[in-house]
Amino acid sequence: MASPSTTSRLSARRHRAPAAPETRYDRRLAEIIGHATEVFCKKGYEGASMRDLSRESGMSLAGLYYYFESKERLLYLIQKHTFTTIVQRLKARLEGVTDSEERIRIFILNHLEYFLANQAAMKVLSHEAEVLKNGFASEVAAIKREYYRICVGLLDNFKSEHDLQFSTRIAVLSLFGMMNWIYTWHNPRVDADAVSISGEMSDIFLLGVMANAKKGRNGR
Amino acid sequence: MASPSTTSRLSARRHRAPAAPETRYDRRLAEIIGHATEVFCKKGYEGASMRDLSRESGMSLAGLYYYFESKERLLYLIQKHTFTTIVQRLKARLEGVTDSEERIRIFILNHLEYFLANQAAMKVLSHEAEVLKNGFASEVAAIKREYYRICVGLLDNFKSEHDLQFSTRIAVLSLFGMMNWIYTWHNPRVDADAVSISGEMSDIFLLGVMANAKKGRNGR
DNA sequence: CGGCAATTCGAACGTTCGTTCGAACAGAGT
């Protein structure tokens, strides 16, 4: 009775456990999530059917429901895991770096590196950002807001250190646009790697905001 | 017998006709396209059902099929019309302007102005760019390629005139990212108008690519 | 007003959708 697939299924210790006590259940779920990510990426969330997911992952249609209670929750799991991971990695990389320009370059590099290494997951995160509802939506939105806030913080530091004057909101959102749009065009056989693209985008963005009108002593 | 809804339905004169000889059919179709655009924008192409379109436009489910032969063709009509219009307007605005920087500023302004004035249609164009198949897809892709090429041309001119050195491809695609991402964040009650945003983005982008390494006489 | 074409619609078609249920299977411990 009672399928797991709610978070209560995860044994209470986890978190803090040094050697991952990864259960069979966890491993299988991760596999399914991986296949589902590919399918959602290729056909879109609404366009992908549970039967598509079943075929791709090699598990029967009914069998999938042992691991999650609905298609929507599966999308939620993908988005939450992807977003959490990228924020985590960013924080680790920022640790110890104090130069405000370097911190922004790290933000951009982290984003693009993860994006290109996990294209399918990041496309699902970017492209299906509006389909979750209610509880699912707000949890992912919270992580997104945190990520956005970090970037705003980095840029505000940079701005005041260099005595610059521009709209942080527009600048940050332009930067996200530059970076996230990459899923529509990046072709690994034609385009350079993340480090190189990240360098070019960082140059355009940073020099772009730096070259902008410096703040005079007397404001406007 | 035989529903119209193929292009053959449009009376042959059109194009060149000074006073629009707009038929009742044309007007009704345009209305439906307008309503469909809103629905596709709100629920996504796959997420929107023909019954949703029927409800929104006030026409019966079967009645819709008098105006177009499939849901896919309806999306095609929306995308083709939107894209054609924005290219048309751009060409008109560029006419007579020779300064290469000003031409890029016009490109950006034209894009954002049209985007914000037709948010729903532009979101459907951006967000549902991959769902059309075969013939429908390739026709829209052709316009997209033309639009992209125009931008590459503008930037290449700017680049050689100012003796700059950067990847045109990455720069153009970054610019498109900045601009197109706007549908995910723009809020008319919070954000400035197209002219102002266009100015900020143009500054970031143009100063960004200008400040980049100038080409030395001896290359690398 | 009569008649013909353009337009609209209710009802139904066959298919596919997300989800459920109870039975079958697997493996480990006694």
Place this chain on the structure above:
DNA sequence: ACTCTGTTCGAACGAACGTTCGAATTGCCG
């Protein structure tokens, strides 16, 4: 060998999907 728990599956559910068809309605020209 038997049982118990965790895992998988075939078959089916009702709902919703895109599309079709023939009849009804409308608008227009004589």
